[in-house]
Amino acid sequence: MPEPSTTAASLLKLFPFLVEVDADLCIVRTGPLLQRVCPEIAAGRPLSEVFSRHGAVAELPSFGELRQHLHHVAIMRQRAAPHRLFKGEWFGAGAAETLHFLGWPWITELSELTRLGISLDDLPAHNPLADLLMLLQTSNNTLADTQALANTLRDRSRKLEESNRKLQGEAELIRARDEAERASRAKSTFLANMSHELRTPMNAILGMTALARREATSPRLLDQLGKIEQASNHLLAVISDILDLSKIEADKLTLEPLDFRLGSIIDDCTAVLGERAHAKRLPFRTEMPTALSSLSVRADPVRLRQILINLASNAIKFTDAGEVVVRVVAESESATGIGLRFEVEDTGIGISFADQQRIFNSFEQADASMTRKYGGTGLGLAICKRLVERMGGEIGLSSHAGQGSCFWFRICLARSSAETVCPSAVFLPSAESRILAEHAGKRVLLVEDEPINQEITSNLLEEAGLIVDVAGDGVEAVALAEEKAYALILMDMQLPRMNGLDASRSIRQSRLNAQTPILAMTANVFEEDRQACLAVGMNAHLPKPATPEALFEAVLAQLSA
Amino acid sequence: MYGLVNRALEEMICTRHGAETWDRIKQKAGVDIDIFVRMEAYPDDITYRLVGAACEELAVTPADTLCDFGRHWVRYTGQAGYGALFDAAGSTVQEVLANLDDLHSRIGLLYPQLQPPSFKCTEVTDDALVLHYYSTRQGLAPMVIGLLHGIGEHFGKRLEIAQLTSKAQGDDHDSFRIHLA
Numbered sequence: 163m164p165e166p167s168t169t170a171a172s173l174l175k176l177f178p179f180l181v182e183v184d185a186d187l188c189i190v191r192t193g194p195l196l197q198r199v200c201p202e203i204a205a206g207r208p209l210s211e212v213f214s215r216h217g218a219v220a221e222l223p224s225f226g227e228l229r230q231h232l233h234h235v236a237i238m239r240q241r242a243a244p245h246r247l248f249k250g251e252w253f254g255a256g257a258a259e260t261l262h263f264l265g266w267p268w269i270t271e272l273s274e275l276t277r278l279g280i281s282l283d284d285l286p287a288h289n290p291l292a293d294l295l296m297l298l299q300t301s302n303n304t305l306a307d308t309q310a311l312a313n314t315l316r317d318r319s320r321k322l323e324e325s326n327r328k329l330q331g332e333a334e335l336i337r338a339r340d341e342a343e344r345a346s347r348a349k350s351t352f353l354a355n356m357s358h359e360l361r362t363p364m365n366a367i368l369g370m371t372a373l374a375r376r377e378a379t380s381p382r383l384l385d386q387l388g389k390i391e392q393a394s395n396h397l398l399a400v401i402s403d404i405l406d407l408s409k410i411e412a413d414k415l416t417l418e419p420l421d422f423r424l425g426s427i428i429d430d431c432t433a434v435l436g437e438r439a440h441a442k443r444l445p446f447r448t449e450m451p452t453a454l455s456s457l458s459v460r461a462d463p464v465r466l467r468q469i470l471i472n473l474a475s476n477a478i479k480f481t482d483a484g485e486v487v488v489r490v491v492a493e494s495e496s497a498t499g500i501g502l503r504f505e506v507e508d509t510g511i512g513i514s515f516a517d518q519q520r521i522f523n524s525f526e527q528a529d530a531s532m533t534r535k536y537g538g539t540g541l542g543l544a545i546c547k548r549l550v551e552r553m554g555g556e557i558g559l560s561s562h563a564g565q566g567s568c569f570w571f572r573i574c575l576a577r578s579s580a581e582t583v584c585p586s587a588v589f590l591p592s593a594e595s596r597i598l599a600e601h602a603g604k605r606v607l608l609v610e611d612e613p614i615n616q617e618i619t620s621n622l623l624e625e626a627g628l629i630v631d632v633a634g635d636g637v638e639a640v641a642l643a644e645e646k647a648y649a650l651i652l653m654d655m656q657l658p659r660m661n662g663l664d665a666s667r668s669i670r671q672s673r674l675n676a677q678t679p680i681l682a683m684t685a686n687v688f689e690e691d692r693q694a695c696l697a698v699g700m701n702a703h704l705p706k707p708a709t710p711e712a713l714f715e716a717v718l719a720q721l722s723a
Numbered sequence: 724m725y726g727l728v729n730r731a732l733e734e735m736i737c738t739r740h741g742a743e744t745w746d747r748i749k750q751k752a753g754v755d756i757d758i759f760v761r762m763e764a765y766p767d768d769i770t771y772r773l774v775g776a777a778c779e780e781l782a783v784t785p786a787d788t789l790c791d792f793g794r795h796w797v798r799y800t801g802q803a804g805y806g807a808l809f810d811a812a813g814s815t816v817q818e819v820l821a822n823l824d825d826l827h828s829r830i831g832l833l834y835p836q837l838q839p840p841s842f843k844c845t846e847v848t849d850d851a852l853v854l855h856y857y858s859t860r861q862g863l864a865p866m867v868i869g870l871l872h873g874i875g876e877h878f879g880k881r882l883e884i885a886q887l888t889s890k891a892q893g894d895d896h897d898s899f900r901i902h903l904a
Contacts, residue, residue, distance in 0.1 A: 272807040282811030282829075293832055296808060300762060300833045303803065307726075307760045314757050 169255050173262055176286055179248065181263040183209050185225050190260055199267075199278050202242055213238040216247055228252045228261055236263065266291060272299055349412040350690075353405065360401045361685035362612065365707030367394045369618030372710050376625075398707065403541040410548045416689045417462040417552060421578040424490070424502075425455030427463060431470050431488060439478050445485040446478070454490055457500065460578040465549050470504060472542045473569045477508035484509025484566065493572065501574045509566040518561060522547040546571070593714035594626045601721045602627030604649035609639040609665065610683070611657050615706075619652065619683075622710050623717070636660025640668045647674040650720050653700065655684035655691070663698050670699040679720040683708070724770045725834055726759035731799040732773055732792060733759065744780060752776035761803070764836040767860070786865040793869020797877055809877070816878050816903060820844050820854055820871075840867075853887065856897045864889065864897045871901060880904065 170191075173180055178195035187209045196203055203212045214220045216237040223231070233251050240246040250265020269275055272295040282292050371394060375387045409415045428448050439446035470488065477486040487507045494501035513521060522543050550557040555573030606628050610616045620630040631646070633639035637659045643651070651669065655662035662682065669675050682695040685706045692703045701723070704716045736745045749755070752772035759765065774792075778785050801809060812826045813819035819826075820842065827839035840858035856867050868884055875882035881904040888894035 272805075276807045276810055281814075282808070292808075292811065293829060296805070296829070297833055299805070304760065304762045307758060307762070311758050311760070 170262075173253075173255075173264065176288075177250075177262075177264045177266075178284065178286070179250075179266055181209070181265075182260050183225070183263070185259050187222065187225050187228075195280065195284060199280070200240060200242070200246075203240070212241055213248075214241055215239070225261065229254060232261075236265065237268075238263070238265070269295065270298065272296060346412075350414060353408055353412060353414060356408075357405055357685055360405070361398075361705075361707055362615070364394065364398050364401065365685070366612070366614040366618065368398070368707050368709070369622075370614065373618060373621055400541075403545060406545050407541050407548070410545065410552070415549075415552065417465060418689070419460050419462055419576075421458060421460050422463045423455070424457045424459050424575075425450060427467050427470060428455070428488060428490065430467055431474055434471055435474050435478060438475070439486060442478065442482070444478060444481060444483075446474075447485060447487045448489070449487060450490040451492070454492055454502075458578040459500070459575040461553070461573075461575045465553070469546045469549050469571065470506070472546050473506040473571075476542065477506050477510065477567070477569070481508040481510030481566070494574075497577075499574050499576050501572065503570060503572045505568055505570045507566070507568040512563045512565045512567055513559070513561040514563040518559060521559070522557070593711065593718045597626040597628065597714060597718050597721065601649070601718075603629065604721065605629045605631065605646065606650040606652065606717075607631045607633060607639065607642055607646075607648045609633045609636070609651065609653045609657065609662065611635055611654065615654075619713065622713060626714060626717070628717075634658075636662065636665030636668075639665045640672070643669045643672050643675045643678075645674075648678050650717060651675065651678055651680045652683050652717075653680050655682060655695070663694060666695075666700050667698045679723060681716055681720050724765060724767055725761065725837070726763045726765060727761040727800075727803065728796075729756075729759040729765060729770055729773065730761055731796055732770070732777070734799060735792060735795040736777060740781065748773060748776045748780050751780060762834070764834075785862070789863065789865040790869035790872075793866040793871075794873040794876070796866075796870060797873030801877075816874055816880055816882070816901075817844065817847055817852055819874055819878075820852065820901075821847075850903045852901055854899045854901055856899070862891065864891065867897065868899065871899065875903070 170182065174191075174193050178193040179199075180191075180193035181196065181203070182190040182192070184190050189203065189205050189207050189209055189212070191205050192203055210222050213222065215222050216239045222238075229252075231252065232254050236250055236252055238248045240248070247268040248263070248265045249268050250263055253262045253264050255262065266289075267278070269278075269291065272292070275292060275295065285292055368391065371387055371391045375384065375391070378384050378387055406415070428450055432446065432448060436446055474486060474488055485508070487505075489505040489507065491503050491505075492500055493503050547557050550571045550573060553573045555571055557569070557571040559567055559569045561567035606623060608616065608620055608623070608630050610619060610632070611634050616632050616634075620632055623630045628649075631642055631648070633642050635658045639651070639653070639657075640660065651666075653662045653666055657665065660668075662684070666680050666682075669678070669680065679702075680700040682700045682703045683706055684691065684695075684703070695703050701720060702716060704712065708716070733745055736748060752769075752775065754769055754773060756765075756769075774785060774788055777783075778788050781788070797809075800806070808826065808829065809819070812822045821844050823842040827837070827841075831837045831839060838859060840856060840860075840863075842857070843855040844852050845855065846853045854871070856864065864886065868886070871882055871884055883902040883904055885900045887898040887900055888896060890897050
């Protein structure tokens with residue numbers, strides 16, 4: 163290779179990828195970096211052998227054409243490595259019969275430079291190739307960071323949306339819950355008020371009637387008063403049924419589990435209904451294995467008794483001949499519980515298939531003529547069904563018109579190991595006489611604002627030999643309790659000036675009556691009311707209206723305690 | 724400092740101690756930035772607070788943290804796409820250290836707000852040299868020591884480094900005698 167001229171030598175330094183060609187487009191010399199990186203592009207070889215033109219036309223231009231297009235963009239592709247492009251321009255140094263391609267490899271990544279074995283020192287200081295590649299790299303980094311930020315923002319937005327939806331859902335749940343609680347409180351208040359408003363006058367009617375019957379001597383008057391009592395009791399039954407059903411449907415009915423002997427329920431049924439069946443000359447039978455009869459269980463005996471008495475009472479009502487049988491069998495047993503099937507079977511009028519489909523609905527009797535002929539509220543079976551379902555059981559019947567019916571229900575009861583047995587619903591006789599015998603002369607305080615109820619209750623208590631002081635409201639009651647020591651205080655709950663709960667709380671702080679038994683007498687019969695009475699130190703709760711027998715029983719229990 | 728520095732710190736902590744530790748460090752430092760953009764310039768204070776919180780969280784001294792970081796920085800920048808720049812800066816420890824100012828000049832084109840330190844090499848032999856470190860910032864000499872170890876590891880050399888002068892002790896700059904083992 164001839165020695166390069168000074169110009170050519172400078173060009174070699176400044177453009178280390180230089181290619182010099184002669185008029186035959188044969189390579190005269192190449193730059194030092196091109197020699198290192200592409201040694202096959204060597205002097206003596208035709209340009210067209212090692213390069214092709216990049217673009218639509220692959221053929222390289224002629225020497226003459228190149229001379230005419232000096233300083234235009236020229237891009238050549240290396241034949242031995244077709245992915246490698248060289249971008250530059252053709253340069254003619256004066257009148258020399260050679261042309262110089264002043265170009266650089268087209269590199270888009272810094273790492274490619276390294277792969278080619280080119281270090282920064284190899285490049286002339288003026289050349290920005292490496293710096294631009296670094297700038298490109300940095301831009302790519304920034305793009306990646308921006309993308310990452312956008313992704314993070316998107317994630318955050320999504321999480322925020324989810325959080326908002328959840329919060330909205332929770333807010334709605336809270337609103338719905340608050341609304342449900344308000345509705346529930348409204349129902350409770352309504353039921354409590356209705357219970358009080360309905361039962362209080364009934365208390366007055368029954369009480370006055372009972373008093374009048376005690377003093378009546380004329381048979382005609384006795385008969386009339388008996389009819390009033392009968393009608394009042396029926397009305398009370400209707401009121402109780404309606405309130406019960408309302409309570410159940412408002413989800414306010416609470417079962418009160420107690421330990422009792424299973425057989426006591428059947429005994430109570432017999433005691434309550436035996437007379438009625440006897441009056442119709444109708445045999446009333448019970449069938450219960452001895453093992454079951456003596457079994458101790460834990461359940462709500464009041465509600466269980468209510469269901470059985472309802473079903474058996476219907477059976478007696480709708481049967482004129484034949485018999486009524488109450489049956490209890492065990493269906494399954496475990497260590498902790500027992501599955502029982504109760505049946506009430508009769509030989510009465512039966513129920514048609516069509517009527518069977520709706521017999522458990524409220525206010526449905528088999529047909530309208532039933533109400534006229536047999537009476538009844540139409541609510542009993544509906545209440546039975548709901549009570550059985552509250553106990554987790556099921557109820558049904560089988561019947562044929564004219565051939566009798568068998569009403570059944572199945573429930574599981576928990577076994578009880580307790581030895582205590584709850585008192586039966588059948589009241590012991592002569593509580594009044596026992597008060598007269600054992601507690602005559604004792605002073606009791608009656609706190610009641612209704613004049614009629616005051617008269618009824620105080621008369622009854624005085625006839626039992628007790629001395630009765632009457633207070634018309636809570637303030638008067640507290641004042642009296644500060645003056646005298648009483649053997650018993652009977653306290654109504656809804657009183658003017660100071661209610662029964664507050665009065666009881668105050669009396670519990672008094673010097674003379676801190677330990678005096680306080681018996682709550684009230685038409686409010688809900689569990690929460692009962693609990694409220696016990697919480698302020700009252701000793702027992704007697705629902706109004708109470709029969710004289712129930713009153714005497716409760717008074718005797720407190721005086722004897 | 725550019726986001727690149729804080730990202731390198733984040734990567735070091737996350738790799739060794741987990742993302743939750745990094746979150747705690749950020750919380751402790753009062754830094755509420757999800758992603759550091761590498762090309763963005765952040766106040767120096769953020770980096771100092773992060774380093775301080777990291778020392779507290781990991782129960783290590785600032786000098787140890789900075790030294791570890793310096794070592795990590797060499798590897799991190801190589802992986803972040805600047806390895807070629809480093810490779811182009813020289814093929815021996817001495818060459819790279821001699822070209823550090825040029826390297827920073829080039830980097831300054833890409834990072835306009837860069838306030839780079841300056842380095843000078845004296846008493847250069849085949850296996851030793853003295854490196855002089857000049858910076859407007861305080862307290863980063865331990866990081867330089869870490870960087871030097873990182874550069875040595877890149878070339879497969881173990882460096883023995885002794886600090887000769889210290890700005891922290893009142894000298895006008897920091898200098899280190901380096902012996903290549």
